[in-house]
Amino acid sequence: MKKIFWIAGEKSGDLHSSIVLKELQLQNKEYQHVGIGGPLMRKFGLKPMFPFDRFAVMGFIEVVKHLFFFVNVEKKIRQLFRENPPDLVVLVDYPGLNMRIAQQASKLGIPVLYFISPQFWAWKFKRIFKLKKLTDHLAYILPFEGKYFDKFGVKSTYVGHPIAQEIEIKIYKKEFAEKYNLDSSKQWIGFLPGSRDNELKKLLPQYLAAIKELDNGNFEFLISRANSVSESLFNDIIKKSGISNCKVIHDNNYEMMKHTDILVVTSGTATLETAYIGTPFIIAYKTSKISYELGK
Known part of the structure; x- marks a missing residue:
């Protein structure tokens, strides 16, 4: 063989x-x-x-x-x-x-x-x-x-x-809203904090801080959890933030990318996937100071 x-x-x-x-x-x-x-x-x-x-x-x-x-x-x-x-x-x-x-x-x-x-x-x-x-x-x-x-x-x-x-979109927006108890009258903002644990540690707290600043009752906040990151780490970061008004999306990440009004996407393959799907998005990344200075 x-x-x-x-x-x-x-x-x-x-x-x-x-x-x-x-x-x-x-x-x-x-x-x-x-x-x-x-x-x-x-x-x-x-x-x-x-x-x-x-x-x-x-x-x-x-x-x-x-x-x-x-x-x-x-x-x-x-x-x-x-x-x-x-x-x-x-x-x-x-x-x-x-x-x-x-x-x-x-x-x-x-x-x-x-x-x-x-x-x-x-x-x-x-x-x-x-x-x-x-x-x-x-x-x-x-x-x-x-x-x-x-x-x-x-x-x-x-x-x-x-x-x-x-990329396969398996459920329509109405079904997606019902599954995750989302208010369709509000604007949906989605966050993709990355597929690596080290990205999660750096980016997820920043995204949660942004949610805290933006929360005025007019938005639904959705956060994608990739299969490749630690579930316990993900949950610990959210728990420590004290933020409870966000929905964690695990099994329907492509649907989240499709049905949200705007996305904040950690730089990587997800940016190309989002562009392919067609949802407006902002690219974000955070690295160590030394890596930033060397890359600059």
Whole structure:
């Protein structure tokens, strides 16, 4: 049985990759899937090597705090590649780690498919030359990227954006209002505080403070809780805020994004999802002071 090694270090990558794994299952393709991925990929056969939640890190100082973990991850992957190499390596976005793993696989002659290209056109444009050198093929999801790959001779295929398959609105606004006891005569403001616990710690208190300032009786406040964050942490932050007039949405996050009048969205995949759905939104993010100063 052929073995495929995956790295999807973020919630969005886990979701996008799970669609591919599901399709392979439907086609009765017999592969062994190992590597890094979340609960959705595990559902469709991935055998994880490391705890998925340890990879949800963003920002310079935040990565430094987890440096030993990432060094150990790379060490174990290199060992696997040498002693029991997979037939294919599939790298999903997450360029900080994946570009280094692509280099290791390339050195050992292991074929590399990069699924969802790093956004080299926004920053670090020279990455396109590394992609050409280190990958055997690239599956990209934004159509305008193709002109760059064609220009610089990167073997690539446009596969469309996964959100077109992932987003499904299951209930209409009236049913949604009844389910969550919402007043349709008021304006609905929704908040998406992120898919990582460290984002939750920084952003959710800010959103709750905004709710406190805005609460004049004219609004319904909805807060999305992602599956990937700690439920106890989420509830503790809300409890400590003393705010009780907000509705927590867990199972119907896309419906919340669709039916609210405006959203405050933590920067990430959710911003693209919101744009696709069409609801007006504000992008927000908060990082450590050191990461902010370095990024500035």
